[in-house]
Amino acid sequence: MGGLVMKVWGFLEKAWNLAVAEPRKVIHCAKVGLALSIVSLFYYIRPLYDNFGGNAMWAVMTVVVVFEYTVGATLSKCINRAAGTLLAGALGVGIYWVADQSGDELKPIVLGVSVFFFASAATFSRFIPLVKARFDYGAMIFILTFSLVSVSGYRMVELLKLAQDRLSTIAIGASLCILVTMLFCPIWAGCELHRLIHQNMEKLVDSLDGCVAHYFKDSGNLTISEENLNKKIQGYKCVLNSKATEESMCNFARWEPTHGRFNFGHPWKQYLKIGASLRRCAYCIETLNSCVGSEIEAPPCIRKHLSDKCLKVGSYSTNVLKELAITILNMKKSSKIELIVAEMNFAVQELRDALKSLPSHLLAPPSSTGEESTEGRSVPIKKADVLPPIMKALPLITVVSLLEEIAARIGG
């Protein structure tokens, strides 16, 4: 019993923390409550009820099913629902008419076969990637409406009246949702996507910074605690898993009208490309991180020889990322970006040169066997610090070129 109370308490505490961390989610909940309360008026106000009767239920249903977190998602669901209902309603009435003409004996067979055929076809269309991404909900509503219309048509004569009532209540519910979601603290999928990309960039900066600092921590350039550092380094993990979120946000963002700095034809697909580049950087950082975490230590002399250059490459790389993050935030082409990229490439070149000079530098001490083992053990440090910056430069440059394209398109 006590355990159960503790569990419930823990659950409530978690929920409270979530609410404090993201107040906009609480606002969304209040908006859902508001929309439902308004739609309830249909039942409380007698004239409205008399008009629509039991069909007013469909307005409540529409609000519950269609109201989503972002404006784009709500719009997309509304349009899907309306289109699916219209299409299936028209088709259902048509099929019903055909069945009516074919006589009482054939009627149930025609209706049954058509339900089977259209339901199967619509279900199959939901497996096609393009349909799944944008019209999944519409296809489901199509199946639902078509079955209801063609099946209930068997009994009811006022099929057209019913279809009309249902359409108008759905329209009322959908427009109420759109009004509430756009008027009270709207949450735009486009803004969310924009912010997500920007946050991911900053997380990568932190991770890269933290990784390099962690490896060279005895160089005396560490100012934050171990725990904080670890937390910073783990940031890249969010970036690894944000693909699905980015894609759905991008899909929703397309439905949204002009808002704030985003126009209707905003190049949302570019965000996906940037996201993919960021993920490629994150893969590199994941590899770098496991190198840094390995227990094989490089000898101090090599470490010292390379640490300055490595730190330099790291800090120039993060500079580029930071500048890109600012570019994204301001949606203006940065004037400095080319300079910073050149600086980074120069630092990478310096590091390469340092590596080339490494063997001869190490050959100086006379002890031959000691030198050999040093050489051998220097491999891990080369891996750990040289490899990823060079490779990171590649996706970074991709990002730069993409961003320049975006910046050019947006209004830089």
Add this chain to the structure above:
Amino acid sequence: MGGLVMKVWGFLEKAWNLAVAEPRKVIHCAKVGLALSIVSLFYYIRPLYDNFGGNAMWAVMTVVVVFEYTVGATLSKCINRAAGTLLAGALGVGIYWVADQSGDELKPIVLGVSVFFFASAATFSRFIPLVKARFDYGAMIFILTFSLVSVSGYRMVELLKLAQDRLSTIAIGASLCILVTMLFCPIWAGCELHRLIHQNMEKLVDSLDGCVAHYFKDSGNLTISEENLNKKIQGYKCVLNSKATEESMCNFARWEPTHGRFNFGHPWKQYLKIGASLRRCAYCIETLNSCVGSEIEAPPCIRKHLSDKCLKVGSYSTNVLKELAITILNMKKSSKIELIVAEMNFAVQELRDALKSLPSHLLAPPSSTGEESTEGRSVPIKKADVLPPIMKALPLITVVSLLEEIAARIGG
């Protein structure tokens, strides 16, 4: 006009290819059609219709909304729908009773406030990760039923009769779905998850094989064409993005009863761990791949010195992965696995030794400057081939230990 026809034709062609590639999806579509046709009987057979009347609509609706691709998903939705409807129905009737007691003036206010409050709370609960993963649909049905009951209760006296009818039609629809999905070619989420993990492992084997073969292609060990090779190498990309699928499959698999070789308490969570390990391998392969693809070429002498060892590490690594894939497939602890892992570790050690001996080997030729640049340019090859196998060994060993745990649990 011609363009539109071409587009439609292309779309149909794509759909046909999808159907040929995955016939089970077509079977699923036929199952949906079948279930809907059966539920239509409620309308065609008069005695059944007379019993439930207009409420038979809910059976159709349940079938459309609840029928999912896998058995687990269907079961989970059925249970969610039933639980949400029951809970919200009971609560709605209770609230309605309270509102009735508080007088005609207060009644709409009590009902409106309760709708606002409960709808907001249930919407918020959908943001909590645990609820979102397993009870998202149930929470939505709760909101829907609660609003419908408490709002329509304002008008109708036979609230209890209505609630009872609705529950029984939902039960009929849900049990029909469960019967159809389990009796006709059932598609189990558990099997799908099992197969996905196995496939991902094989894709990693192919990618790793292809990557190493591609790098040493002039060594004369290449038997397949360039195009095929590239296709093989790209296999790891599927592994990178399968996290979401794995998690939802795992969630659904939990609801499934015993089937085939899988019991009810099958350790599905272990599959997620294996999946995570595979993804870590895939990150490494992605890094390896971009190294291999870089234009910096190592000089032939170093390449020759290392290629045998690298190929050996590569083939032993893939051996381990292949053996693990077989282990997964058979769900039996492999007797050879420890031996193969030992072989792989030995090969990695040999490669390390070869690297250690590399500098002295290269110091033999007298020309000093040439040797230096060779040293410098040897870095890429070291990166490309030595680093990843060593690191890949880490997640592989994780996988091994996890698999041994699973194998021990399942019945090895």
